[in-house]
Amino acid sequence: MTRGRIELGDVTPHNIKQLKRLNQVVFPVSYNDKFYKDVLEAGELAKLAYYNDIVVGAVCCRIDNSENSRKLYIMTLGCLAPYRRLGIGTKMVEHVLNFVGKDGNFDTIFLHVQINNESAIQFYRKFGFEVVETKQHYYKRIEPADAHVLQKTLRIPVPKEIVTNGEADKKGSS
Numbered sequence: 001m002t003r004g005r006i007e008l009g010d011v012t013p014h015n016i017k018q019l020k021r022l023n024q025v026v027f028p029v030s031y032n033d034k035f036y037k038d039v040l041e042a043g044e045l046a047k048l049a050y051y052n053d054i055v056v057g058a059v060c061c062r063i064d065n066s067e068n069s070r071k072l073y074i075m076t077l078g079c080l081a082p083y084r085r086l087g088i089g090t091k092m093v094e095h096v097l098n099f100v101g102k103d104g105n106f107d108t109i110f111l112h113v114q115i116n117n118e119s120a121i122q123f124y125r126k127f128g129f130e131v132v133e134t135k136q137h138y139y140k141r142i143e144p145a146d147a148h149v150l151q152k153t154l155r156i157p158v159p160k161e162i163v164t165n166g167e168a169d170k171k172g173s174s
């Protein structure tokens with residue numbers, strides 16, 4: 001089979017119902033109105049994926065500024081089952097990696113996956129993500145309830161002392 005055309009497009013009030021439908025079909029977890037309200041404001045952090053002009057996937061992220069670091073959190077990234085292994089997930093991850101690359105100010109990208117989601121774990125490993133933590137009872141209404149945290153490190157945080165010493169050196173040499 002020849003591969004079709006994969007494109008990403010904005011999420012707008014006009015097509016947000018397609019995103020809701022897609023997420024309902026692809027994920028075992030449901031997302032509330034606040035999620036979709038925020039997605040409409042997310043700009044490049046939320047995209048629909050089209051395969052030959054049909055919506056078949058979507059990615060939704062948000063910026064997380066907790067714990068003194070700036071992280072990109074992938075809330076959802078999914079593709080309809082019949083359209084998997086065609087490069088659609090790759091196109092969405094590449095978009096996210098491009099976004100953080102251009103911004104240049106993120107420490108990590110992370111997400112949660114159900115511990116039995118082998119395909120997603122394999123998929124993210126390909127892009128340099130690693131399991132950094134496993135959270136028990138992370139999900140409330142699905143089994144297994146445990147989640148792995150998958151993370152890709154973009155830059156190693158510099159310990160405060162080194163920054164301080166660097167400043168001292170600069171002053172000393174001027």
Ligand SMILES: CC(C)(COP(=O)(O)OP(=O)(O)OC[C@H]1O[C@@H](n2cnc3c(N)ncnc32)[C@H](O)[C@@H]1OP(=O)(O)O)[C@@H](O)C(=O)NCCC(=O)NCCS
Pocket residue numbers: 026027074075076077078079080083084085086087088089090091111112113117118119120122123124126
């Ligand atoms: C994970 C997911 C997004 C991958 O999307 P996709 O469009 O199939 O991914 P791609 O076609 O770009 O795959 C890229 C590579 O990832 C790896 N990969 C993807 N699915 C895989 C699977 N089921 N088993 C093993 N490796 C897999 C392969 O190396 C693949 O390259 P290849 O097809 O040339 O071998 C898709 O399976 C999905 O939507 N799953 C349900 C939603 C979900 O769990 N999302 C993750 C949590 S946000």
